[in-house]
Amino acid sequence: MKLQINGKEMDVEAEGDTPLLWVLRDDLGMTGTKYGCGLAQCGACSVLVDGVVTRSCVTPLDAVASSAITTIEAIEETDLGKRVVDAWVRHQVPQCGYCQSGQVMAATSLLKETAAPTDDEIRAAMINLCRCGTYNAIKAAMKDLAGTSETADNGQGLHLGSAGMVAGGVAVAAAAVAGTAAVRSKGRNEDTGSEGDA
Template sequence: MELNINGSRHQVDVEPDTPLLWVLRDTLGMTGTKYGCGLAQCGACTVLVDGYATRTCVTPVESVAGSEITTIEAIEQDPIGRKVVDAWVENQVPQCGYCQSGQVMAATSLLKENASPSEDDIAAAMTNLCRCGTYNAISKAVRQAAEA
């Protein structure tokens, strides 16, 4: 199976129903995408598939063959992703950092769809869980990235 990840083509020999998360982490060594719950609830495994936030722990790899997949490893190559990362750093969003790659991907997806999100838009899109409770900093960073 061929996957387009971060602008490069990758041939992978995996079962079609293998979750994309395990292909990224175990087969390709892209460990920036994290395993959290395995149930698509926490969002630690979020990447962009054709620009949209996708929870990879429940996404069969066969369903994304032919799609453009972007992981945290390449998010700064995207102009919006770069703004999000800059806002994250400036606002010192991460504490433990475990969920942050998924948070950055979700924020980038939101801003790709809606360049000027309202507070309600941000709350609706940023559903990833953060055990450290950095939600206020996350919201502030999303607003800052939108204004940049």
């Protein structure tokens, strides 16, 4: 099967029902696209298919055989993609960075369709999960790209987005932080033989 990936025609030996993600990572070595949940929920595997953000973990090769596929490896080859990456760096969006290739893809897709998205449009499009909780920085970068700016600040140097922005993702990140704190506290207590709350 032939696929158009990052402006090049590539031959792949895989069944038509093989998820695109596996071919990108395992066969072609394009590991910038990440495996997250495998259920098209988290967005870490996002690529662009004919300019539209697409979850590659559930997209079969047959569905993209005649399409133009863009991965994070080539996103800066366009002016828009480079602007998005520059904004991500300027606003220091990544922390662990694992989800950020998918976030950049979602941002690029939105801005290609809508040059100056509203807060509601940003919330609707930027739904990928981030365990590090970088949603405020993502929104600040998006508003920068849209030609507006964040002015609200929480006193800790973090830009405040709308309260409902990616609420599910914020809850996941908060749960992860709480779990980590509990594990660390338990380890300290076991090491010292002390008891007490975290």
